[in-house]
Amino acid sequence: MTRLRLAFLSALLLLVLVGCGDKELQSVKVGEVTRSIFYAPLYAAIEKDYFEKHGLQIELTTIPGGDKTMTALLSDGIDIALIGAETSVYVDGQHPNDPIVNFAQLTQTDGTFLVARDQNSEFSWDALKGSTFLGQRVGGMPQMAGEFVLKKNGINPQQDLTLIQNIDFANIANAFASGTGDYVQLFEPTASIFEQKGIGKIVASFGEELGAIPYTGFMTKESTLKADDFITNFTKALYEAQQWVYEAPAKDVAQAISPYFEDTDLALIEQVVERYRAQKSYAENPVIDEDEFQNLLDVMTEAGTLDHDVQYSKLVNRSIADEVVK
Template identity: 35%
Template sequence: MNTVRSVLKHFARRSVAGLSAFVFAVTAFGFMTPASDAVAATKVKYAEVVRSVFYLPKYIAIANGYFAENGIEVDLTTAWGGDKGTSMLLTGRVDIVLQGPETAVYVENGASPEKTKMFAAITATDGLFLMSRKKMAMKDFKWSMIKNKTVMGWRPGSTPGLFLEYAMKKYGISPKKDVNHVTNIAIPARVGAWIAKKADYAVFFEPDVSRLSREGHAFPVASVGGEVGKVDYTVFMATDSYIKKNPKIIQGWTNAIYKAMQWVQTADATDAAKKISKWFPKVKIEDIAASVNRYRKFGIWKTDPTTHPKAISALQDILVEGGVLKANKRVAYDKVVTTRFSEKAKGK
């Protein structure tokens, strides 16, 4: 356990004081749709990094019974942060996590003898949108507008935080010098902090983007992912030991996700919204549908579940640029990614 703790301290150094008050995992739902062939289901403990329409294919895989078809019963928990998701994975509290790929790099470079691997990806880039209090067309927004303003970002060292900083630097803006960069607001408190006017600009995932916009609290002015480009942003991962012991579960999981990814490509937005509304009980169907349409417009969801070498190389470029990874600590692709399951799923 000492080696595990040393890895978790790596994440803690990039967390912000006060975030620990929100270190909890909210158990949301455990769903299972009986499989038509009566296959005995295996319960899989699974944690999503946050609750967002950003992860639409995952919810669809549950709602449409794709996991059940593969003999899997999903026990879903929300970790509220990649640092917490990694802690849950390394300590055996969950079997599979959906979170940023940077966590596998941190673990690979850490002291823990247990390592993690990505086996399927669902998002092609950052799903955050920079929001302004002033309504304007995206074409009229200039990144220079955020200079000398308060910007509510994300936890340092996380993919949301690193990608936002990368976008700022692209336009010559120093996250440390040119803006008041607020990074100590916990995920569940971000919307409330915005409404309380704690920042001039902030980044949000859907469905918060559509909801805040409809209510007149904030308006999207830029896509962070659009500025950074295509880099696998959210991936499913498990420990090496779990993958070795449970290849059928990992394959079944990947098969279900790939089927859901295909469904998402052509599905009606309102139909998709209704299917996943149980996970967003306080959000209007129209806001969920708007979220689906916005993400589809920006090409957020992957059509291929395989994480390719180019994506890991680009990710590590961002980690090095962000100062959280030394250039001589870049990890080999095959140390953090396995493609056997995603490639087999595509061949079905």
């Protein structure tokens, strides 16, 4: 009897262990507005299995354009959107039945750099006066932040230079490479690639000039936030990746995220990671700070795109991030 009982218990234990090993992961659809080394902690969280550790399987889709990414979220095409926080402000002004809520921050500075075509002259902001500046889309955070920085340095974007804003985001770099503009506002790694190829020279960082701001973050519908605890697990995984991205050697970070940039040299990815880490562009934790959010609203106000009162407590739920960081 004893042997039979032991055999039964052993078989039962084996079934339990197998069952645990085969535990099904919860699928979460995430839409990113673009593919960028600026988003390194997200890719690291996927590749280092932080999401899997917390029971999640991420289905990542790149949906070019903030409006398209938000449409996908509103229509339930995705569960979570990685997009500029200003987009949630625009949607809030339309009074949706199911509000959009920001719950975690990914980047905390502007991620663009000023690239000059003339690589020989000494740079000063005054040099932009009378030049042709190839900017970003009207109403988008890169353009609003860019204009804010120009004004901070005594440049009136509408009067002191020729501002080109009618080129699609995906074609801005090609336009500059083809000879349009004296200056251009670019994300990495394009800015560094242009410098390597002799097309232009990085002369200033909009991130360093602008300071801390919730530039890009994760948002979802209020109903999703209330209905399912996967948002908590998502935030836990993100926070672990954010810590790892700052603690690990830049080379290891570059190696981890390299599958997302197959056409980019590994050494260049490492260089860009170092640059973004040095200016603290990657958020060190998922908490969206109220003062930083106010900086975002100040930028939008200066750009003339904020047309209604915005309540931080309505657009940001920081309770999950606060608990995760604790």
